Amino acid sequence: MPHDLTPDGFGNQSHITPMTRTVMDTAVMLQAMTGPHPCDPHSLGLPVPDFVAAARPQGDLEGVRIGWRPLLGNAKLGREVQVKCEAAVAALAELGAIVEPFEDAFASTEPVWLILTQSFWNARFRQYVCRFGNRMSETLIRQMDTGAAHSAVALQQAMFERTRIFREVQCWFETYDLVATPTLSRTALPIDHDFFAPIEIDGEVTDTVRNAWYPYTLPFNLSGNPAVTLPCGFASDGLPVGLQLIGPHLGDARLLRAAALFEAARPWADRWPTVPGL
Numbered sequence: 001m002p003h004d005l006t007p008d009g010f011g012n013q014s015h016i017t018p019m020t021r022t023v024m025d026t027a028v029m030l031q032a033m034t035g036p037h038p039c040d041p042h043s044l045g046l047p048v049p050d051f052v053a054a055a056r057p058q059g060d061l062e063g064v065r066i067g068w069r070p071l072l073g074n075a076k077l078g079r080e081v082q083v084k085c086e087a088a089v090a091a092l093a094e095l096g097a098i099v100e101p102f103e104d105a106f107a108s109t110e111p112v113w114l115i116l117t118q119s120f121w122n123a124r125f126r127q128y129v130c131r132f133g134n135r136m137s138e139t140l141i142r143q144m145d146t147g148a149a150h151s152a153v154a155l156q157q158a159m160f161e162r163t164r165i166f167r168e169v170q171c172w173f174e175t176y177d178l179v180a181t182p183t184l185s186r187t188a189l190p191i192d193h194d195f196f197a198p199i200e201i202d203g204e205v206t207d208t209v210r211n212a213w214y215p216y217t218l219p220f221n222l223s224g225n226p227a228v229t230l231p232c233g234f235a236s237d238g239l240p241v242g243l244q245l246i247g248p249h250l251g252d253a254r255l256l257r258a259a260a261l262f263e264a265a266r267p268w269a270d271r272w273p274t275v276p277g278l
Contacts, residue, residue: 002037007124009041011159013116013221021269023260026228027055030252046250054253057264061095064258066245067102067176073109074215076201078186084241085182088232091265092180092258102172102179109165109219110210115158116222118147139195166223166249173248178258181216183229183242189213216244226252228259231268 006012018029030051036043068089070077093099121144125136133141172179186201189209198205199212206212220227225246232243243262247255263269 002033002035002040002043004037004039008120009039011116012042013113013120015221015224023057023228023230023256023263024052024055026259027051027256030256049253051253051256054256055260057260059261061092061097061258061261064097064178065176066092066097066099066258067172067179068099069102069179069181071103072181072216072219073106074185074207074212076185076204076206076212077182078201078235080235081182081184081186081241084233084235085180085243088230088243088262088266089180092262095261095265097258099180100176102176106168106219108211108215109222110215112158112161112165113210113218113222114143114147115150115154116162118143119150119155122148122150142196162222165219166225169219169223169225169246170249172246173251177247177254178251179246181244181246183214183216183244185213185215187235187237187239187241220246225249226255228255230259230262231271232266 003009003012003014003016006014016033018026018033020026020029028051034051035048036046038044066089068086070082070085089099121140125140126144126148129136129141129144186199189199193199193209195209198208200206201212210218217227217229225248227244227246229242229244231240233241235241245255245258
């Protein structure tokens with residue numbers, strides 16, 4: 001989607017995408033948002049797919065090759081999350097997909113992400129700390145302080161590494177049409193959890209938030225591959241579990257079709273949380 005907010009239109013790591021209750025709503029929003037815009041070099045010269053047509057749950061997934069990756073640079077996956085996600089990929093197999101375990105060495109992308117992002121934050125927001133520091137997020141300020149000493153050479157090396165990550169991820173799709181992972185390694189953390197502290201998974205202290213909780217989503221902010229998160233059940237704590245599907249570069253329509261068929265097989269839009277007082 002065209003991005004007119006970032007000051008870095010070439011090395012952008014943020015992506016403007018919708019969050020909706022249904023796959024078709026996502027498709028409708030993408031259809032409205034997509035297309036070229038002169039402010040975004042990445043949006044120019046690309047065809048505009050028919051996302052709405054792609055999101056109609058017609059046919060099946062016969063012959064679609066899906067690689068299932070329970071880990072992605074992390075060492076621990078919550079037992080209930082794994083059970084729910086494996087049931088979800090089994091549902092994709094029931095729709096005709098060929099699902100295979102897919103495991104190879106994949107290193108955490110956090111070190112690259114930190115250099116790129118902390119440099120960006122310092123360049124964009126450091127100037128405001130003196131005037132507005134008491135109103136800015138303590139987490140943001142701490143992360144800027146941590147990355148204030150990154151050199152220009154380190155930044156350029158991180159750019160090289162980002163390109164290598166893109167090429168590595170894109171090679172997955174020489175074998176598979178889609179790749180499936182959990183969205184998160186466990187259900188939601190307490191709202192007051194220290195962002196910089198290790199998290200627990202099934203009672204075991206693991207790594208920090210990026211490395212241990214959402215290692216599955218971070219790589220694709222770097223690579224730019226399309227990804228969609230789909231509800232796939234609830235854990236015993238009552239919190240939702242998500243399955244992530246990743247596609248090749250510009251493979252959004254392919255993702256929407258698989259997502260729509262999964263939604264038809266495992267519907268979720270009728271589930272609403274119980275909110276006291278509402």
